[in-house]
Amino acid sequence: xxxxxxxxxxxxxxxxxxxxxxxxxxxxxxxxxxxxxxxxxxxxxxxxxxxxxxxxxxxxxxxxxxxxxxxxxxxxxxxxxxxxxxxxxxxxxxxxxxxxxxxxxxxxxxxxxxxxxxxxxxxxxxxxxxxxxxxxxxxxxxxxxxxxxxxxxxxxxxxxxxxxxxxxxxxxxxxxxxxxxxxxxxxxxxxxxxxxxxxxxxxxxxxxxxxxxxxxxxxxxxxxxxxxxxxxxxxxxxxxxxxxxxxxxxxxxxxxxxxxxxxxxxxxxxxxxxxxxxxxxxxxxxxxxxxxxxxxxxxxxxxxxxxxx
Numbered sequence: 001x002x003x004x005x006x007x008x009x010x011x012x013x014x015x016x017x018x019x020x021x022x023x024x025x026x027x028x029x030x031x032x033x034x035x036x037x038x039x040x041x042x043x044x045x046x047x048x049x050x051x052x053x054x055x056x057x058x059x060x061x062x063x064x065x066x067x068x069x070x071x072x073x074x075x076x077x078x079x080x081x082x083x084x085x086x087x088x089x090x091x092x093x094x095x096x097x098x099x100x101x102x103x104x105x106x107x108x109x110x111x112x113x114x115x116x117x118x119x120x121x122x123x124x125x126x127x128x129x130x131x132x133x134x135x136x137x138x139x140x141x142x143x144x145x146x147x148x149x150x151x152x153x154x155x156x157x158x159x160x161x162x163x164x165x166x167x168x169x170x171x172x173x174x175x176x177x178x179x180x181x182x183x184x185x186x187x188x189x190x191x192x193x194x195x196x197x198x199x200x201x202x203x204x205x206x207x208x209x210x211x212x213x214x215x216x217x218x219x220x221x222x223x224x225x226x227x228x229x230x231x232x233x234x235x236x237x238x239x240x241x242x243x244x245x246x247x248x249x250x251x252x253x254x255x256x257x258x259x260x261x262x263x264x265x266x267x268x269x270x271x272x273x274x275x276x277x278x279x280x281x282x283x284x285x286x287x288x289x290x291x292x293x294x295x296x297x298x299x300x301x302x303x304x305x306x307x308x309x
Contacts, residue, residue, distance in 0.1 A: 114138030150196030
């Protein structure tokens with residue numbers, strides 16, 4: 001039996017819609033204020049329970065952007081809450097909040113105590129509506145911060161504007177291009193096009209004019225989908241040495257076929273992989289791809305020199 005290479009995750013990554021959702025924050029310190037700042041970026045209804053709150057939280061309450069209950073935590077404070085954060089700084093109080101919330105199957109987070117939390121708050125990069133979250137399960141917060149800073153530097157400031165622009169044209173693209181596969185290919189081409197680059201540079205008017213031409217002249221609208229096969233060399237087997245182009249081809253492929261000698265690190269990030277196969281199977285896949293609109297990607301060890309075509 002082939003070994004299962006997929007690693008289990010303790011935390012399942014997801015995004016929670018908190019629109020009009022009542023959320024409870026227990027505590028009034030700076031730690032509580034940090035969590036409230038994050039919640040404020042959503043449309044959540046924020047409830048704070050604490051005998052005292054700091055100046056920042058006081059200003060929010062005065063502005064009507066949060067509700068404050070000036071007393072100690074009570075069990076009934078959990079009633080009807082969609083999300084709970086314990087940040088009082090008192091281990092006894094926070095521990096009680098956690099136990100009661102978990103007993104009710106309510107998502108609860110204790111600041112800096114992942115073992116007592118049912119969810120953790122990741123490091124985030126916000127290019128609304130594009131949001132990237134990074135987490136280490138609480139094991140390496142400094143590493144998460146460094147990764148966030150590196151990714152933040154790579155992403156264009158107007159990435160969110162690009163996403164909103166594309167969303168405005170989704171109905172038009174759906175009306176012109178039949179089939180999910182054709183639309184997926186169109187959008188893949190669009191996000192690498194000069195139109196997208198123009199928008200990222202701030203020329204929205206020019207991008208809009210060029211986008212109309214791009215949609216109306218799209219080969220996908222005529223059902224003109226041509227299949228292709230890409231042969232990716234795995235080199236010495238170190239995934240860190242794969243080129244950006246190789247990784248992109250593997251991630252964009254509809255089918256990935258790999259040799260059993262390929263180290264799993266070179267292809268584990270690809271989705272929808274078939275099981276290992278021989279060169280004969282690769283040749284059969286190549287032939288089928290020529291007849292259908294399938295993009296295939298074959299990986300081979302560096303020592304082999306046979307052609308995939």
